[in-house]
Amino acid sequence: MKFPGQRKSKHYFPVHERDLLVSQSQISKKMSRTHIIGIDQTLVDIEAKVDSSVIDKFGLSKGHSLVIDDQAAEALYNELKDKELITNEYAGGTIGNTLHNYSVLADDKSVLLGVMSADIKIGSYGYRYLCNTSSRMDLNYLQGVEGAIGRCFTLITEDGERTFAISEGQMNQLRADSIPEKIFKKASALVLTAYLVRCKDGDPMPEATMQAIEYAKKYNVPVVLTLGTRFVIQDDPEYWRDFLKQHVSVVAMNEDEAEALTGEKDPLAASDKALDWVDLVLCTAGPVGLYMAGYTEDASKRETSLPLLPGCIAEFNRFEFSRPAVKEACDNPIKVYSHIAPYMGGPEKIKNTNGAGDAALSALLHDMAANKYHKENVPNSSKHQHTFLTYSSFSQVCKYRIEQAMRYWFSTHHAYLEVCLKEKIALKRLIGKDKKKRHLLALFYK
Template sequence: MTATKYDVLGIGNAIVDVIAMTDEEFLVREGLAKGSMTLIDEARAEALYSLMGPAIEASGGSAANTLAGLGSLGGKVAFIGKVKADALGAVFRHDITAIGVDFPTPGASDGVATARCFILVTPDGERTMSTYLGACQGLNAGDIDEEAVKAAKVTYLEGYLWDPPAAKEAFRKAAAIAHGAGRQVALSLSDSFCVDRYRAEFLELIRTGEVDILFANDSELKSLYETGDIETALAAVANDAKLAAVTLGADGCVVIERGERVYAPAAPVDGSIVDKTGAGDLFAAGFLYGHVNGFGLKRSAELGALAAAEVISHVGARPQVELKALAAENGLV
């Protein structure tokens, strides 16, 4: 087996988030489904940006956020994703490497711009996303670093990769390399609307064992099994998945492995919930850090809950404090 270099290698959409506060009326006026992620073209991206209020730009992308969380916990991590060699691409590269993530994928010299996700946050902290994938769509199987995948304990993939066809092939190639090297593959379902688009394919990945660890929130899991009842969905995933970690909002989370269920409560938020962007991403970061370090299901889930609570206490999808220190204060590392 190739020597371990990384705890987790993540593959996902390299995106710069543009975050603004808004109200319900704006969402209705612009025809945006609250809490969803919608893919948009460049023209719509420019139009939406012109209508938004004052915004904060911060590097994002689901898998990249998870890796940023892992890096903040002290994990050894790397990211594969595509940006253009433009201003936003430089922002993304700086931010992810500054937090300790290896990012060897070169920027594209031509083609469309670096991806942007316009995140509108309502007063209840819910986020509604409109994403222009841009250069992300250039990610393909040729970008997969075989040796890096072999050297990672877990290869972590985001469900959003299923939208660009070439990225889907990159996903499958990485999963095959990881399993060939005796490593694990993790998948985040990413978004209930994403699940609606690719339900059959996601179920196949889970049921055939192409995915070893599944991350989902309650809405995504109910969408996956086309039920309005979370208990029905949990029973179904217990039959299908090797290991599933499901977040339940204020009710905490449940981890299911070989029929065993382990529950963990939601961690208290310092202050109030400001922005739920990245909550699931950071839960995955905490859980994966615990998983690769042998912490056990409950402690890993508690670490995930703590990381999620930190990120929803402020605007932006990446931690603003060192998670390793925060975890130590709470007796989790």
């Protein structure tokens, strides 16, 4: 387990002479391990550069997203493959991306539950999914299915317009009996998306999701839910409020989803309202930045040394140096809020932000896993006087999340990076003396 944040380390030589008692205790004690569990609608993102005739041939609407059946998806895939139009095939899905990023950040294990084609041919989309997934992700519990997993085609025409064609394939066929109870005993979190419980009638995915939630409750594993899209939420916001209250500890959303859920347009007010149902809220608000809201024990609150921020809640970040805690476990819980503005930099027009939100969520999961890992291996530490959700404070988690989101963004915008990687001197001239940009780029080069 790599702990979150940039941490200095000291080296002592010779190592075996540091402290004999400490050395003996470290040798005799077997370190406890932990992991993150996620359930996903496994799908592959297939990117291709095409001309408008392909869009017309398959009855798609240029610049829009349409659902297509398996037969049409297979025909489209074969056409793109035969004409060598495919530029990239990579693992997709919100939870899959999040677990992959977590395993890269923490250099630790995560477990993915979902489906995978039982018959995989070299070079196929299922093969690409496995190839592009971190080796630290445990895929041994995937359920085999006959047929294709989900596919999302991104068709880019000569004018730069993006057209999406989505085929669900067998991605919603995960059964409840494919959810193993044993993996929940040492888990740090169960990560879900709202799409999992909103499927077609007869699909077993919702039942499998609820089975996983029951196991998580049995072993006191926090359930983390990312809302996915406002359209799923606004159909029945009352259902989702009840769902959060009954099953979820942490909710992650953007400002549109937050408004659909709470009726509050202001992301800070929406985050505050969501605390009626969960212990911790993360709300991204585009150019405004990132908000966090949660609870902490009054006796352990810590006042910030940063400037107090205005908002619908005056000086809302006063105690942002406190650590998020489980409300029910607090003797005297108080609400705590934090905010961080986004780092600026990069090209004027961003064409693709796929995965940046997943990278930010993975940073929170990393902090939650680090907290459980430290608690189990150093149970008498002063950091565990109360039942905290994360290893770091609200403020630090905000900072860590925005760093990982931007780091992911830089790593996926190749045109800009081609300039950066050719000559660091030119890059330094480009960013000037802005300390935030220099800090971000230093992280990237590391």
